[in-house]
Amino acid sequence: MKTKTHVWDVIILLLIAAFLILPLALTFFYSVFTQWTDILPTGFTLSFYAGIFSDGAFINSLLRSIIISFVPVVICTISILLVLYVITLYVPKMEKYIEILCNIPYAIQGVILAAGVISLYSGKPGFLSNRIFLLVGAYCIIILPYVFRGLKNTIGALNVQCVIEAAQVLGCSKFHAFFSIVIPQMKRGIVSTMMLAFTMLFADFVVVNMIAGSSFRTAGIYLYQTMSKSGQTSSAIIVILFITTLIISTLTMIIQNKQTVKGRKS
Amino acid sequence: MSYIEFRGICKSYDGVNQVLKNIDLNIEKGELVTLLGPSGCGKSTLLRSLAGLEEISSGKIILDGEDITNLPVQKRGIGMVFQQYSLFQNMNVEDNIAFGLKIAKVDKLVISDKVKRAIEMVDLVGKEKSYPSQLSGGQQQRVAIARAIVMEPKVLLLDEPLSAIDAKLRRELQEKIKHVQKKLKITTIFVTHDQDEAMIMSDRIHLMNQGIIEQSGRPVDLYTHPVSKFAAEFIGHYNILDKRKLNILLPFEKFDDGFYAIRPETVHIQSEPIMDDGMYVFEATVENVISRGNVLRYTLRCGDVCFTSEVLFRSFALFEEGQKVCVGIEPHNVLPIRD
Numbered sequence: 001m002k003t004k005t006h007v008w009d010v011i012i013l014l015l016i017a018a019f020l021i022l023p024l025a026l027t028f029f030y031s032v033f034t035q036w037t038d039i040l041p042t043g044f045t046l047s048f049y050a051g052i053f054s055d056g057a058f059i060n061s062l063l064r065s066i067i068i069s070f071v072p073v074v075i076c077t078i079s080i081l082l083v084l085y086v087i088t089l090y091v092p093k094m095e096k097y098i099e100i101l102c103n104i105p106y107a108i109q110g111v112i113l114a115a116g117v118i119s120l121y122s123g124k125p126g127f128l129s130n131r132i133f134l135l136v137g138a139y140c141i142i143i144l145p146y147v148f149r150g151l152k153n154t155i156g157a158l159n160v161q162c163v164i165e166a167a168q169v170l171g172c173s174k175f176h177a178f179f180s181i182v183i184p185q186m187k188r189g190i191v192s193t194m195m196l197a198f199t200m201l202f203a204d205f206v207v208v209n210m211i212a213g214s215s216f217r218t219a220g221i222y223l224y225q226t227m228s229k230s231g232q233t234s235s236a237i238i239v240i241l242f243i244t245t246l247i248i249s250t251l252t253m254i255i256q257n258k259q260t261v262k263g264r265k266s
Numbered sequence: 267m268s269y270i271e272f273r274g275i276c277k278s279y280d281g282v283n284q285v286l287k288n289i290d291l292n293i294e295k296g297e298l299v300t301l302l303g304p305s306g307c308g309k310s311t312l313l314r315s316l317a318g319l320e321e322i323s324s325g326k327i328i329l330d331g332e333d334i335t336n337l338p339v340q341k342r343g344i345g346m347v348f349q350q351y352s353l354f355q356n357m358n359v360e361d362n363i364a365f366g367l368k369i370a371k372v373d374k375l376v377i378s379d380k381v382k383r384a385i386e387m388v389d390l391v392g393k394e395k396s397y398p399s400q401l402s403g404g405q406q407q408r409v410a411i412a413r414a415i416v417m418e419p420k421v422l423l424l425d426e427p428l429s430a431i432d433a434k435l436r437r438e439l440q441e442k443i444k445h446v447q448k449k450l451k452i453t454t455i456f457v458t459h460d461q462d463e464a465m466i467m468s469d470r471i472h473l474m475n476q477g478i479i480e481q482s483g484r485p486v487d488l489y490t491h492p493v494s495k496f497a498a499e500f501i502g503h504y505n506i507l508d509k510r511k512l513n514i515l516l517p518f519e520k521f522d523d524g525f526y527a528i529r530p531e532t533v534h535i536q537s538e539p540i541m542d543d544g545m546y547v548f549e550a551t552v553e554n555v556i557s558r559g560n561v562l563r564y565t566l567r568c569g570d571v572c573f574t575s576e577v578l579f580r581s582f583a584l585f586e587e588g589q590k591v592c593v594g595i596e597p598h599n600v601l602p603i604r605d
Contacts, residue, residue, distance in 0.1 A: 159350055165319050166352035166410075168339045170366030170417065184356040 031235035069201035072139035102148035114210035154189025268292035275325035303474035345419030498527035532599035533575035
């Protein structure tokens with residue numbers, strides 16, 4: 001049955017699209033003109049972008065952002081997969097308790113978390129007081145509920161118990177079956193969850209600023225420091241960060257789709 | 267000594283309610299036996315106990331002379347096909363079938379040869395590179411069967427493998443399973459709640475009810491000589507009548523206390539009086555007629571007793587609702603059964 005599209009539906013969609021795209025578009029326009037004091041901007045230039053890319057500090061901060069966002073996502077994903085392995089196959093009754101534990105970070109704001117982490121660990125001997133370690137740990141906590149929810153939903157869509165039993169009957173151990181059969185089936189869900197968590201951390205400023213500050217200059221910190229100097233440059237940085245996220249997520253999707261198509265063809 | 271022996275098998279999940287109650291069961295080599303029974307009777311639990319997927323509370327399981335009660339599932343040498351197919355969605359047909367052989371570290375050339383033969387046996391040639399999501403339900407179940415038989419298991423267990431498949435395909439797969447079983451001579455245990463399927467498939471049927479084996483025997487024996495009310499109702503849709511009801515139908519005959527089972531197809535009806543001294547004869551009224559394709563099922567009433575008669579659908583022998591008919595039952599078809 002063909003659904004009739006109403007004019008109002010289109011208008012609402014356009015309004016939402018405008019609401020989402022307009023700030024980004026204006027930020028972009030602001031970054032490619034020297035002046036915007038009248039209705040229309042004047043003095044088209046790409047010098048702000050050229051300036052950013054010629055500054056090695058920005059590239060470094062961008063790479064730091066990517067790494068510091070990626071590492072906690074990997075750690076958290078592997079940890080949650082192991083937890084899901086245990087609770088799915090050995091102690092299903094524990095699932096609700098694990099879920100409650102994993103949901104606690106929902107209620108903790110970034111500022112509170114950062115302050116708590118610093119007050120608890122700063123001054124402690126060894127690696128515990130290392131700011132990078134603290135940041136990775138704090139990030140793992142922040143993304144924990146999202147990663148748990150994403151992976152749990154993915155695994156919930158599979159008939160894990162039955163697939164594992166089928167593999168066991170064929171001579172395979174539970175552990176091997178989980179990682180060679182169940183995890184590959186969860187690939188799409190895992191990648192989507194990791195992307196969501198990654199973009200959350202990539203956009204962070206509050207936690208990294210409080211925990212690491214200038215000792216670990218990420219793109220967020222770089223942006224913050226640039227904001228007081230030049231509005232156009234900071235707009236250009238925002239656009240670059242947006243495009244970076246877009247490229248990473250698009251590349252991930254393309255690789256994922258290619259693997260699927262390759263698998264189907266082979 | 268039988269090939270498979272279940273000795274005093276008990277199973278309880280909560281320590282109070284017993285799912286399996288002291289089951290003793292022997293299965294001979296090369297047989298295709300069916301565990302038949304309603305949902306929750308313990309048939310799948312018994313099957314899973316043999317596979318090693320369920321731990322039994324007490325008892326012993328002997329397979330080919332070896333006590334496998336405490337043997338891990340991976341080492342039992344048993345093949346199993348599940349109701350939900352349980353195929354590995356990330357692998358194609360070939361890889362699914364080869365999975366167990368790869369785990370067993372069988373030589374690649376041998377794997378390739380065995381997989382090819384298994385694919386041919388289940389008629390899936392040309393589908394080797396397809397993924398489970400690209401196959402129909404019937405094809406998926408055939409992959410599951412091939413995956414199980416390629417391991418050359420000591421026993422093949424089929425846990426309601428056809429219940430998610432439509433009727434036409436189910437008939438085809440029933441024949442395919444039987445064909446494969448006979449060809450490979452694998453001892454096979456088939457679990458189903460469908461009595462027709464059990465009749466078609468089995469060399470022997472073990473009818474289960476509430477954690478016990480209610481009756482065992484060849485399909486024809488179970489059908490013609492049910493020992494209990496449950497067996498009679500479950501296997502053949504028997505008319506179950508007690509002494510009081512039988513005396514209403516046949517006031518001049520003498521029956522012992524207890525229950526009696528009469529197969530609907532042994533209840534003859536006709537409009538003219540039945541002249542046969544060897545038969546129990548009485549009159550009844552047709553209350554309802556249901557057509558089941560080639561069979562007509564008549565619900566008949568005599569006093570307050572209702573019972574059914576099934577006759578082959580022939581255009582010249584139709585009775586209408588409300589019509590008086592003569593009923594004849596041969597005495598040997600009135601079977602005494604236990605409650």
